[in-house]
Amino acid sequence: MFIMSSPSGAGKTTISRMLLERDAHICMSVSCTTRPPRPGEVDGKDYHFVSQAEFDRMVADEEFLEWATVFGNSYGTPKAQVKAGLKEGQDYLFDIDWQGTQQLYQKLERDVVRVFLLPPSIDELRRRLTGRGTDSEDVIAARMERARSEISHWDGYDYVVVNDDIDACFDKVREILAAERMRRARQTGLIGFVRELMTP
Amino acid sequence: MFIMSSPSGAGKTTISRMLLERDAHICMSVSCTTRPPRPGEVDGKDYHFVSQAEFDRMVADEEFLEWATVFGNSYGTPKAQVKAGLKEGQDYLFDIDWQGTQQLYQKLERDVVRVFLLPPSIDELRRRLTGRGTDSEDVIAARMERARSEISHWDGYDYVVVNDDIDACFDKVREILAAERMRRARQTGLIGFVRELMTP
Numbered sequence: 001m002f003i004m005s006s007p008s009g010a011g012k013t014t015i016s017r018m019l020l021e022r023d024a025h026i027c028m029s030v031s032c033t034t035r036p037p038r039p040g041e042v043d044g045k046d047y048h049f050v051s052q053a054e055f056d057r058m059v060a061d062e063e064f065l066e067w068a069t070v071f072g073n074s075y076g077t078p079k080a081q082v083k084a085g086l087k088e089g090q091d092y093l094f095d096i097d098w099q100g101t102q103q104l105y106q107k108l109e110r111d112v113v114r115v116f117l118l119p120p121s122i123d124e125l126r127r128r129l130t131g132r133g134t135d136s137e138d139v140i141a142a143r144m145e146r147a148r149s150e151i152s153h154w155d156g157y158d159y160v161v162v163n164d165d166i167d168a169c170f171d172k173v174r175e176i177l178a179a180e181r182m183r184r185a186r187q188t189g190l191i192g193f194v195r196e197l198m199t200p
Numbered sequence: 201m202f203i204m205s206s207p208s209g210a211g212k213t214t215i216s217r218m219l220l221e222r223d224a225h226i227c228m229s230v231s232c233t234t235r236p237p238r239p240g241e242v243d244g245k246d247y248h249f250v251s252q253a254e255f256d257r258m259v260a261d262e263e264f265l266e267w268a269t270v271f272g273n274s275y276g277t278p279k280a281q282v283k284a285g286l287k288e289g290q291d292y293l294f295d296i297d298w299q300g301t302q303q304l305y306q307k308l309e310r311d312v313v314r315v316f317l318l319p320p321s322i323d324e325l326r327r328r329l330t331g332r333g334t335d336s337e338d339v340i341a342a343r344m345e346r347a348r349s350e351i352s353h354w355d356g357y358d359y360v361v362v363n364d365d366i367d368a369c370f371d372k373v374r375e376i377l378a379a380e381r382m383r384r385a386r387q388t389g390l391i392g393f394v395r396e397l398m399t400p
C-alpha cells in the first residue's frame with residue numbers, strides 16, 4: 001500500500017497518474033461511496049455505489065481500511081479487496097490525506113509505505129493555489145490555510161520528496177517504490193530459493 | 201551507514217567498488233588494525249595501524265562500532281570518525297558479515313541500512329567458489345559451507361537483492377540508497393523549509 005499525500009498544489013495528482021500509467025504492478029483500489037454516480041461512471045469500476053445504510057453497516061462491521069465524509073458524501077476503501085490483492089503481489093496506490101494515512105497505518109502498518117510531497121517553495125505553492133486569477137483573496141487564503149494544515153502533518157510519513165521538477169519527482173517516487181519492493185519482508189517469494197541455497 | 205553483506209562469491213566486492221567510484225557521497229571508514237602494514241599501505245589512509253595493547257584499550261573503552269579478529273589479526277571501525285561524518289551528511293559503506301552487522305545495528309539502529317546480496321543460483325555460487333579449478337574438493341566444500349552459514353542470516357537484513365546481473369544489481373543497490381536518503385528522518389535539512397511553508 002503506497003500512500004502519497006501532499007497539500008493540494010504540490011503535484012500529487014500528476015505523479016499518481018504517471019505512476020498508474022507506467023507501473024503495471026500498482027493500481028488504485030475501487031472505493032465505496034454514497035454519492036450518486038455521475039454520467040459515465042460505472043458501478044464496480046469507478047466506484048462501488050452504495051446506499052448510506054449499506055455504508056454505515058460496513059463502517060460498523062469494520063469493513064473499511066479508511067473512510068471519510070466529504071461535503072456530505074462518504075467514501076471508503078474496502079478492506080477485503082485490498083487484502084486479497086496484496087496477497088497476490090498487487091500494489092495499491094492511495095491518494096489520501098494525513099487522516100486517511102493514519103487510519104491505514106493503524107490497520108496494516110507493515111504493508112504501508114507513506115510518501116509526502118512538498119511544493120518547491122511557498123511562492124510556488126501560492127501560485128499553484130491562485131489558479132486562473134478569478135478567485136477572491138479569501139478563497140485563496142482558505143486554500144493556503146488548508147495546505148499549511150496538511151503540511152503540518154509531514155512528520156507522519158516515511159519519505160519526503162520536494163516536487164521542484166515533475167520528472168525528477170516522479171523518478172524519486174519510483175525509486176522509493178522500487179526500494180520498498182526489495183525489502184526482505186516483502187520478498188516472500190525468495191524464501192524457497194534461500195532454503196535451496198542452504199541445502200548441502 | 202550502508203551495510204552490504206553476502207556470502208563470498210555473490211559479487212559484493214564488485215558492487216561496493218562501483219558504488220564508491222560512482223557515488224561521491226559515500227565512502228568507507230578507515231579501520232584500525234593490529235596487522236602490520238603491507239608494502240604500499242599508508243597509515244591513516246588504508247588503515248590506522250595500532251598495537252594490540254592500543255586495540256584492546258579501544259575495545260575496553262567502547263571506541264569501536266564493530267570489531268572482529270580474523271586469523272589472529274584484529275580489525276575495528278572507530279566510532280568517533282563515523283559519527284562525525286554522519287553528522288555532516290557523509291554516508292559510509294560497510295562491507296561486513298552478519299556479526300559485524302549485528303554489532304552496528306545494536307549501536308546505531310536508526311542510522312543503519314542493511315542490504316544482503318544473494319547469488320543467482322546454487323550452481324552459480326558453486327562455480328564462483330570453485331575458482332580456477334586448482335583447489336581441492338575439501339577446500340571448495342569448506343567455502344560452500346561458509347557461504348551457506350552466511351546466507352542463513354539473511355533474515356537480519358532490511359533489503360535483499362539477487363545478483364543475477366552485475367549492472368542490474370548495482371542499479372537496485374543504488375535505488376535502495378537513493379530511497380533511504382529520502383527518508384524523512386534523514387532529511388533534517390528540510391525542517392527549516394517546512395517551517396517556512398507553514399508560516400502564514
